[in-house]
Amino acid sequence: MEAQNRLGISNVCGGPCCDNQVESQLEVKATKNFERLVKHHTRSQRGHWEQTANLYRDYLLQLSRQSENKTLNLFSTVYRKMSPLSREPILELYETIRNHLTAASFTDDLGLVTDKFFRNLFPVAYHHAVVHADKDVDFHSDYKNCLIHTYDELKPFGEIPQQLSSSLVASVSAASVLLRVLREGAEVLNKLDELGTENLQGSCKSALLKMSYCASCKRHNHNHAKPCAGLCKNVMRGCLMQYVGILNQDWFTFTDAIVPLINAVRSNDGIEAEIKGLDGKLSSAIMHAMENGPQLEVKVKKACGTPSLMQNDNLAGAYEQSAAPTLHSNKWILAPINEMLQFEMTIDKNKDLFLQLSSTLCDDEDYHSSDEDCWTGSHYGDYTHEVASTTAQKYNPEVPYSSATESREFPRDSRLQVLIDKLINLKNAATKAVSSNAFRSDSDKMLSDMAEGSGHTYPEEYDSNEDDEYSENGSGSGEGPGRRGPGVEITDEVQSNFTPSVNPSHAYRISAASSSLVLATCVALLLAATSRH
Numbered sequence: 001m002e003a004q005n006r007l008g009i010s011n012v013c014g015g016p017c018c019d020n021q022v023e024s025q026l027e028v029k030a031t032k033n034f035e036r037l038v039k040h041h042t043r044s045q046r047g048h049w050e051q052t053a054n055l056y057r058d059y060l061l062q063l064s065r066q067s068e069n070k071t072l073n074l075f076s077t078v079y080r081k082m083s084p085l086s087r088e089p090i091l092e093l094y095e096t097i098r099n100h101l102t103a104a105s106f107t108d109d110l111g112l113v114t115d116k117f118f119r120n121l122f123p124v125a126y127h128h129a130v131v132h133a134d135k136d137v138d139f140h141s142d143y144k145n146c147l148i149h150t151y152d153e154l155k156p157f158g159e160i161p162q163q164l165s166s167s168l169v170a171s172v173s174a175a176s177v178l179l180r181v182l183r184e185g186a187e188v189l190n191k192l193d194e195l196g197t198e199n200l201q202g203s204c205k206s207a208l209l210k211m212s213y214c215a216s217c218k219r220h221n222h223n224h225a226k227p228c229a230g231l232c233k234n235v236m237r238g239c240l241m242q243y244v245g246i247l248n249q250d251w252f253t254f255t256d257a258i259v260p261l262i263n264a265v266r267s268n269d270g271i272e273a274e275i276k277g278l279d280g281k282l283s284s285a286i287m288h289a290m291e292n293g294p295q296l297e298v299k300v301k302k303a304c305g306t307p308s309l310m311q312n313d314n315l316a317g318a319y320e321q322s323a324a325p326t327l328h329s330n331k332w333i334l335a336p337i338n339e340m341l342q343f344e345m346t347i348d349k350n351k352d353l354f355l356q357l358s359s360t361l362c363d364d365e366d367y368h369s370s371d372e373d374c375w376t377g378s379h380y381g382d383y384t385h386e387v388a389s390t391t392a393q394k395y396n397p398e399v400p401y402s403s404a405t406e407s408r409e410f411p412r413d414s415r416l417q418v419l420i421d422k423l424i425n426l427k428n429a430a431t432k433a434v435s436s437n438a439f440r441s442d443s444d445k446m447l448s449d450m451a452e453g454s455g456h457t458y459p460e461e462y463d464s465n466e467d468d469e470y471s472e473n474g475s476g477s478g479e480g481p482g483r484r485g486p487g488v489e490i491t492d493e494v495q496s497n498f499t500p501s502v503n504p505s506h507a508y509r510i511s512a513a514s515s516s517l518v519l520a521t522c523v524a525l526l527l528a529a530t531s532r533h
Contacts, residue, residue: 011023012027012206012209012210012214013209013210013213013214013217013218014214014217014218015214015216015217015218015219016217016218016219017216017217017218017219018213018214018216018217022217023209023217026209026212026213026217027205027206027208027209029212029213030205030208030209030211030212030213031197031200031204031205031208032197033208033212034197034208034236034239034243035196035197035243037361037364038192038240038243038244038357038361039192039193041357041360041361042189042192042353042357043189043193045189045350045353046186046189046190048343048346048347049182049183049185049186049189050182050183050186052182052339052340052343053179053182053183053186055336055339056178056179056182056336056340057101057102057179059333059335059336060101060175060179060271060272060275061098061101061102062333063272063275063276063332063333064094064097064098064101064275065094066332066333067094067275067276067278067279068090068091068094070279071090071094071278071279071282072087072090074279074282074283075087075090078283079128079129079283079286081128081129082124082125082128082129082286085124086121086124089116089117089120089121090117090282092113092117093113093114093117096109096110096113097110097168097172097275100172100173100176101172101175101176101179102179103176110168110169110172110173111165111169114161114164114165114168114169115161115165118151118157118161118285119148119151120148121285121286122147122148122151122154122156122157122289123139123143123144123147123148125156125157125286125289125290126147126156126289126296126300127139127307129286129289129290129293130289130290130293130296130297131297131307137309137310138309138310139307139308139309139310140308140309140310142308143304143305143307143308146303146304146305147300147304150300150303150304153303154296154299154300154303156288156289156292156296157285157286157288157289158285158288158292160281160284160285160288161285164278164281164282164285167269167274168274168278170436171265171269171270171271171273171274172271172274173433173436174261174264174265174270174271174433174434174436175265175270175271177261177429177430177432177433178258178261178262178265178430178433180426180429181254181258181261181426181429181430182258184422184426185254185255185258185426187422188247188251188419188422188423191415191418191419192244192419194415195243195244195415195416197243199242199243200239200242200243201242203238203399203400204235204238204239204242204243204399207234207235207238207239207377207398207399208235208239210235210377210378210398211227211231211232211235211375211377211398212227214375214377214378215227215375215380218379220375220380225374225375225380226366226367226368226374226375227366227367227368227374227375227377228367228368228370228371228372228374228375228376228382228383229362229367229368229369229370229371229374229383230371230383230385230386230387231371231374231375231376231377231383231385231398232358232361232362232367232368233358233359233362233387234385234387234388234396234397234398234399235377235398235399236357236358236361236362237355237358237388237390237393237396237399238388238393238396238398238399238400238401239399240354240355240357240358241355241393241399241401242399244354244416245354245355245393246416246420247354247416247419247420247423248352248353248354248355250420250423250424250427251351251352251353251354251423252351252352253423253427254423254424254426254427254430255347255348255350255351255353256351257427257430257431257434258344258347258430259344259347259348260430260434261430261433261434262340262343262344264433264434266335266340272335276332352390355390355391356390358390371383371384377398385397385398
């Protein structure tokens with residue numbers, strides 16, 4: 001061997017055209033070509049992940065803005081007295097949802113913000129929807145603080161805040177996890193660009209040389225002596241096992257956890273339905289307080305005493321600023337259904353990405369399509385070796401198998417270990433998100449149905465003098481008793497179904513309960529009409 005090296009005779013190809021120096025240069029070239037091809041195809045895969053992450057993120061953000069606009073419109077038309085003081089809490093709630101979806105890391109503050117929203121909403125709802133104080137006066141700050149501090153004891157909105165918080169946090173968190181694993185899955189593929197081929201063993205480099213250039217060294221016309229299909233697959237699979245094959249197992253389990261997560265996020269209990277029905281759930285909470293107004297007043301007076309009121313001149317300007325927002329369209333933005341299904345099929349097809357890649361690489365026009373009349377690595381003819389499957393590389397005839405290749409204890413590039421750890425963590429996060437999002441209580445589903453206008457009706461006892469509260473923006477009864485909500489006509493048949501049966505014992509003043517029932521009907525009809533769009 002030393003004599004051959006001194007004479008410059010080829011060690012691998014054995015042809016008359018390549019000495020050791022040329023062969024060494026060609027081996028480097030073949031190795032670099034292999035690296036280039038692998039990175040080209042992983043970048044293509046990375047593009048699918050990045051595109052899907054950006055597409056679904058933008059869809060959810062736009063959907064949340066539509067829902068926010070719809071909620072603000074509901075408060076400005078139906079709960080007009082509450083609108084000025086509830087606007088900022090509503091904006092904060094939706095902004096927190098969007099921040100949670102786009103956060104670089106997982107956060108757990110959405111439940112706290114939801115709880116804060118209902119606590120701050122309680123004084124506003126009690127003031128304007130229960131005791132019906134004049135809109136130009138406000139509770140004294142001490143009285144507001146008392147209402148907020150006794151919120152847990154009084155439970156003015158019943159169990160609705162807890163149910164809403166539970167379903168909202170679960171659905172938003174699952175969507176946040178999905179967006180994160182899509183981004184970081186793309187980042188894993190991106191990090192492969194930082195890997196070099198210095199860790200490839202000599203057996204792989206020699207096999208690449210034999211496949212790519214030994215035909216030329218032996219005076220075969222390379223353009224007419226393409227490597228055989230079987231040779232290409234054996235060489236590529238053997239080298240891929242040494243290069244990035246150790247990632248394959250963890251990539252497989254990671255991508256295997258993505259599809260269930262997508263299905264959970266996009267289910268009927270997922271974030272899309274949650275965001276679309278958020279205005280209805282908030283309305284249900286207010287109606288609960290109104291319907292239980294007399295009992296709530298007794299509890300509040302016992303806990304905080306008689307309401308302490310003060311003039312608030314700033315409210316007049318606030319009413320002007322909280323005018324109903326303009327709804328550009330009543331229709332929800334279309335979900336990227338086809339794109340998400342296409343992505344699911346893509347990742348399912350590429351679970352064994354780092355070993356299946358050999359088939360993709362060998363489909364190139366530089367390689368022969370069969371094992372007949374092609375370059376076998378040593379001569380021009382038919383390739384007779386068996387093609388080792390991606391899971392049986394110990395039988396690879398071109399790149400000798402080493403058990404250390406798959407060993408996690410084998411010394412290797414530390415960057416690969418970082419990627420392995422990342423894939424494991426992402427897989428665990430996806431699996432946990434699916435488990436956390438799997439359960440929805442019957443009460444949560446009932447609230448979702450109610451928000452979508454599922455046919456719930458409410459008894460009606462009302463004072464016609466109360467109806468002028470909803471006359472703006474086409475939502476009042478100024479056009480006669482047949483009008484109850486914005487653009488919603490109540491027919492004579494429906495009207496007769498709501499005719500109250502007055503009990504003499506109910507002949508006290510019209511209280512929070514009576515006006516709340518009017519609003520319950522109004523909101524139910526409004527939500528039923530808008531949900532059809």
